[in-house]
Amino acid sequence: MVDAADAIDKARAAVSERAELPGMSLMEHLDELRRRIVHSAAYLIAGFAFAWIFRIRLLHFLQAPLLKVGKSLVFTHPMDALNLYLYVALLAGAIVASPFILFQVWLFIAPGLYQKEKRFVWPFMGATVTLFLLGAAFGYYYVLPGAIKILVIDFGHDFTPMITIEDYSSFFLSIILGLGISFELPILIFFLALFGIVSPRFLWKNIRYAILAVFIVAAVICPSPDPWTMCIYAIPMLALYVVGILVAWWVHPDRKRSKEAAAS
Template sequence: MADLVDRARAAVTDRAELPGMSLMEHLTELRTRLIHSVVYLLIGFVVAYIFHERLYGFVQAPLDQLHIDLNFTHPTDGLNLYLKTSLVAGAILASPFILYQIWLFISPGMYANEKRYVVPFMGATIGLFFAGAWFGYRWVLPGAIKVLVLEFGKRFHPILTIEDYTGFFMAVILGLGICFELPILIFFLSLFGLVDAKFLLKHFRYAVLIIFVIAAVICPSPEPTAMCLFALPMLALYFLGVGVAFFVHPNRRKPKEANVA
């Protein structure tokens, strides 16, 4: 922990040499980026709602494969399903533009040679999220429903409500999509000099513990096999992050920059 604190202090000191903005300028810039992000989100929501029937079919497909119907207990449940799926789909559609607003906000605190990562950053962030969401939709969600409903609940009559299933669906899809962003988190920590590949490998056992705790929290099934299905991709992504940290850490880039100079 002390090592990590020292790295953070060194990174802050190094960044202090960059031209800064006043507090009011930061707040104004933050407000501008937030307003733009909300506008992009609203546009994405409107576009997604136009196709809300198709989105519902996408959400319903895992249940159709198992011949399970959805039920509702409140008159607004159907409308809420359309609104929630459209909001999430709209956020995904708007994500490249929202990510660009985030990059515009943090870019003044970065060196010129670091700003070249904008395109790889946006591509990797979106790609990893979609990979995690697809992994959850294609394998984890149908498997979890099959185990929980058809195996553990085989002696009972299942009545799945729209509200419960929508929350379950979003937890699996968004949870895995976010978990797959682990290399991006390591990328930024390494870019600012807070961690490096040696540090990540040295503390690998703690990373394994944290990953399995996260997998246990987001895994919808109590079976150890299902939890491992969540944890193993995250472990692979952790090692991918180690490789990323090796290449983008400032200590590795400085000798190259000195040779170019």
């Protein structure tokens, strides 16, 4: 409870300090938000148009885990095939455009940051995109094939599978997007620590709750009840939590103040 109260007090202090920064009026904020949304939408459309050129290759890439076990997609509605092409082009286009969209997000929040904090823009963008791609790759190359093998081959060998485009697309997106977002944990901790909301000590003290949460997530995404398989999915996320603790130690305001006090 003391740690939580300290975290709240530090967050309030950080907010009060930032209130002293030169600010914009409400209308200026709304106008800036509109500008960033318009730019982000333009980048997303450009990414979609670029990905549409490679839609057939992208479709083969999406179906590859299923084709490896000798299964293929079926559709039950005349629009399903077209919708799948649109889906893969939009998903790939969003990934291509993500660095530019993240830069727009950064431009929106940058006026509320100190000059010394703005230097994190390129590491932030690089780390965010890299971690998401690592999570998506982990899902595509390990989780998705394992899930298909267990669910379709092992448990479904006595039945005739009819995997529709709609069902497979939802299943694919839930794994890839879910793991991609899960791998952003160090980035979330980075911002919470930067603003003084959490501290390395708080994160380390509550690591047992983090372990519990990670294994709950692993149990949801893991297709097998086997504890060893579950551990394979949980270990990368636990490693990212530990990395987040190190990141929190690096950027937390208390460390900076201690370093400045020691230097003076």
